[in-house]
Amino acid sequence: MRTHHWRKSSYSSQGANCLYVSASDNATIRLRESDEPNTILTTTPTALSALIRSAKAGQLDHLAKA
Template sequence: MPDLNWQKSSFSQQASSCLYLAAAPDGTVKLRESDNPDVILTTAPATLGALIRGIKAGEFDHIRTA
């Protein structure tokens, strides 16, 4: 895999608890956590965008009980 330009949010203060993103040459988005950087997830930009919009809209702000 070519070298990727990993970026983290400016809101991330500690390097030990960051989510990094990189745009890959094949048009996908790569994600990794700072505490386990060898595990890389791949997604499409539209899918990641839908997740971010859902988070901002509060779609995941509910608690489920068994």
């Protein structure tokens, strides 16, 4: 069983609702939230970069209004 080295986001506070990230040698990025540590999202650097660019550009703002 492989152990992941999780790093907490610098934007996360000291309390709950923290985001953790783990990058593996095979170009896979894993994300998890402190409230649900057993739920892990897996993505690639390219896909995560596209998501971040879209969020920064405001292209996902309509989702918060739902």
